[in-house]
Amino acid sequence: MLLPTFLLLSLFAVLPLGMSVYKSFTDFSFYKTPEFTGFHNYRIVLADPFFRKSVLVVFKLVFLIVPLQFAAAFLFANLIKGMSKKVSAFVKTTIYIPLVISGIVVGAIFSFIYDYQGGILNSLLQFFGLEGQAWTADPAFALYSVAAPAIWQSFGYVTLMMLAGLLDIPNDYYEAAKMDGASAFRRMLHITIPNMKNIFIFILISGVTGSLSLFEIVLMITNGGPGGDTLTPFLHLFNHFNNDPTMGYTVAGAILMALILGAFSAVVFRLVQSDKAID
Amino acid sequence: MNNEKIARSFMNLIGILVALFAIFPLVWMVISGFKKQEEVLAFPLKFFPEQWNIRNYREILTDSTSFFPDGASFTHSMLVTFGVAAFSVVCSLLLNSMAAYVFARLDFPLKRFLWVYYMMTMFVPGIAVYITSFMVVDMLQMTNTFWVLTLPGIAYVWSVFFIRQFYLNIPVALEEAALLDGASRFRIYASIFLPLSIPPFVIMGINVFLGFWSSFLWPVMTISDPSLYQINQLIMFFKSQRNTEWHYIMAAASIASIPPIVLMLIFQKYIMQGIKLSGIK
Numbered sequence: 046m047l048l049p050t051f052l053l054l055s056l057f058a059v060l061p062l063g064m065s066v067y068k069s070f071t072d073f074s075f076y077k078t079p080e081f082t083g084f085h086n087y088r089i090v091l092a093d094p095f096f097r098k099s100v101l102v103v104f105k106l107v108f109l110i111v112p113l114q115f116a117a118a119f120l121f122a123n124l125i126k127g128m129s130k131k132v133s134a135f136v137k138t139t140i141y142i143p144l145v146i147s148g149i150v151v152g153a154i155f156s157f158i159y160d161y162q163g164g165i166l167n168s169l170l171q172f173f174g175l176e177g178q179a180w181t182a183d184p185a186f187a188l189y190s191v192a193a194p195a196i197w198q199s200f201g202y203v204t205l206m207m208l209a210g211l212l213d214i215p216n217d218y219y220e221a222a223k224m225d226g227a228s229a230f231r232r233m234l235h236i237t238i239p240n241m242k243n244i245f246i247f248i249l250i251s252g253v254t255g256s257l258s259l260f261e262i263v264l265m266i267t268n269g270g271p272g273g274d275t276l277t278p279f280l281h282l283f284n285h286f287n288n289d290p291t292m293g294y295t296v297a298g299a300i301l302m303a304l305i306l307g308a309f310s311a312v313v314f315r316l317v318q319s320d321k322a323i324d
Numbered sequence: 325m326n327n328e329k330i331a332r333s334f335m336n337l338i339g340i341l342v343a344l345f346a347i348f349p350l351v352w353m354v355i356s357g358f359k360k361q362e363e364v365l366a367f368p369l370k371f372f373p374e375q376w377n378i379r380n381y382r383e384i385l386t387d388s389t390s391f392f393p394d395g396a397s398f399t400h401s402m403l404v405t406f407g408v409a410a411f412s413v414v415c416s417l418l419l420n421s422m423a424a425y426v427f428a429r430l431d432f433p434l435k436r437f438l439w440v441y442y443m444m445t446m447f448v449p450g451i452a453v454y455i456t457s458f459m460v461v462d463m464l465q466m467t468n469t470f471w472v473l474t475l476p477g478i479a480y481v482w483s484v485f486f487i488r489q490f491y492l493n494i495p496v497a498l499e500e501a502a503l504l505d506g507a508s509r510f511r512i513y514a515s516i517f518l519p520l521s522i523p524p525f526v527i528m529g530i531n532v533f534l535g536f537w538s539s540f541l542w543p544v545m546t547i548s549d550p551s552l553y554q555i556n557q558l559i560m561f562f563k564s565q566r567n568t569e570w571h572y573i574m575a576a577a578s579i580a581s582i583p584p585i586v587l588m589l590i591f592q593k594y595i596m597q598g599i600k601l602s603g604i605k
Contacts, residue, residue, distance in 0.1 A: 046422040046423070046425065046426050046509065046510060046513065047422070047423050047426045047438070049419045049422070049479075050419050050420060050422070050423040050442075050478075050479040050484065051423075051438070053419070053475065053478055053479035054441075054445055054481070056460065057453075057457055057475070057479070058448065058453060058479070059441070059444075060456075061453035061454075061456035061457040061459075061460055062445075062448055062453050062456070064456035064459065064460070065452055065453055065455065065456045068456060121339075121342060124335050124338060125339060127331065127332060127335040128332070128335050128336050128339045129332060132336040132339055132340060133339065135340070135343065136339045136340065136343040137596070138589070139343040139344075139346060139347050140342070140343055140346045140347075141588065141592070141595070142350065142585060142588060143346065143347075143349070143350065145534055145584035145585060145587070145588045146350070146538075146581050146584065146585075147537060147555075147556050147580070147581075147584075148538060148540065148556075149538075149540050149556040149559050150353075150556070150559065150577045150580055150581055151349075153353075153559060153563055153573055153574070153577045154349045154350070154352070154353045154574070154577060155349070156563070157352075157353075157356065157570045157573065157574060158349065158352070160568075160570065162365055162367075162568075163364050163365035163366070163367075163568070163570060165352065165369060168367060168368065168369035169369075171368070172369070194349075197346070197349065200346065201346060202599070205596070205599050206599055209596075209599055209600040213600075254449070258449070258451070260541065261540050261541075261556075264560075265560070279451060286455060286545070295455055296455050296456065299451045299452055299454065299455060300452055302449070302451050302452075303449040303451055306449045306451070307447065307449070
């Protein structure tokens with residue numbers, strides 16, 4: 046009964062992982078027999094200014110997306126708690142919908158919103174007498190133009206996670222604190238936040254890894270431009286996969302990204318853990 | 325008391341405004357799909373089309389102006405994507421729940437090792453294996469087949485983990501009688517556990533379906549035959565061909581978004597449950 050999943054996992058997850066690690070140390074391509082080259086590929090990737098820039102870009106995106114989304118979702122989840130039943134049911138359903146849309150469709154919608162000539166964003170600006178902007182081509186805006194849809198798409202999901210956590214805290218805690226005269230701020234600090242620890246960890250990890258993996262939205266909206274200002278590592282590696290017959294570079298880059306993803310999850314996990322220890 | 329009421333209606337109001345703002349891009353997509361090309365690019369902006377015309381939608385669905393490469397059509401691609409997702413969901417639920425049952429109930433040598441082996445794959449980011457997975461399916465000559473789209477995504481350890489968690493809560497007493505009667509483990513799984521599995525199956529089924537419906541990178545790498553194009557691949561292709569014809573692109577994007585949204589609306593109760601369960605592990 047275990048056999049089917051075991052075979053599928055071995056063939057499509059474990060074997061490729063082993064191959065990736067092995068191939069990253071060789072100069073293989075699809076056309077010739079590979080030779081062992083040690084850390085050569087890794088050195089090339091790490092020395093490549095495009096790869097370095099793409100890592101920098103994606104970290105900028107992480108710092109744009111994750112804190113904003115986190116704060117907005119936390120505030121809004123607290124707000125939903127105070128709404129009437131009917132309204133909160135409507136709100137919960139509505140804000141969740143963007144999550145089920147594919148990244149490609151999200152990218153298409155926002156490309157249209159940002160469109161220089163017909164986009165609604167510029168139409169609005171011009172309505173107020175302001176000048177339209179080339180949102181996706183101007184280095185001043187390009188990064189924000191890909192961060193915004195990313196924040197938008199999972200805002201509802203993060204909010205609902207937060208809400209689930211909030212509703213899980215017994216109301217007695219708050220009542221008791223109120224009786225003792227604790228202010229709303231103190232109640233949040235000493236009841237809400239400690240009790241939400243697990244949810245916070247989960248949201249931060251998935252937010253960071255999700256942002257680090259941004260790909261489809263960027264591909265559709267800016268395709269990495271202008272001048273590589275929004276080129277994320279995934280998009281960079283995707284372009285390499287398509288254009289570069291020597292696969293060693295691509296695989297080594299992919300392994301590096303996987304390590305960054307893993308390490309970041311671990312760091313976020315640690316940070317939140319130790320915060321808790323101080324309490 | 326009165327104050328509380330005011331506060332509540334204030335929160336209601338803000339809530340509705342935020343919800344409308346959040347849904348606006350999708351509403352805008354659907355509205356724009358009804359417009360003519362001149363209206364889409366019109367300045368000053370016309371919010372609603374002069375006439376609600378389903379022409380764009382019809383043209384996309386019937387491919388009357390040959391938007392798509394030979395062998396592909398929008399409806400065909402929708403059907404193929406749906407077939408791939410539906411097949412994978414069914415296989416995924418059955419096979420992963422069998423594994424979940426084994427890990428929840430059976431004891432055998434190497435169980436520990438196998439559990440770690442399974443769990444390990446959950447922590448490997450997809451990026452680390454995409455290219456070599458492509459090499460594997462290339463060696464197996466699976467590219468440009470239905471199987472390359474379905475098979476690699478079926479074994480899903482998060483699903484095994486989730487369903488196992490659910491099975492652990494089923495009382496052992498339920499299967500003891502069957503075991504005494506000499507029923508095989510598979511029969512117990514099939515006759516006792518499967519019928520009880522609806523809640524985790526719905527949650528995981530939606531999860532898997534949505535994953536397949538939004539898939540893009542893997543199909544782009546493995547499918548070049550237009551008759552197997554997945555819907556996102558087709559939309560990407562379409563957008564690159566019809567750069568400023570937003571009325572068509574938005575109509576296509578709207579149609580492609582119907583299945584996930586309908587699914588989400590039907591099963592929203594289960595989805596909310598799933599959110600709770602995944603957060604408070």
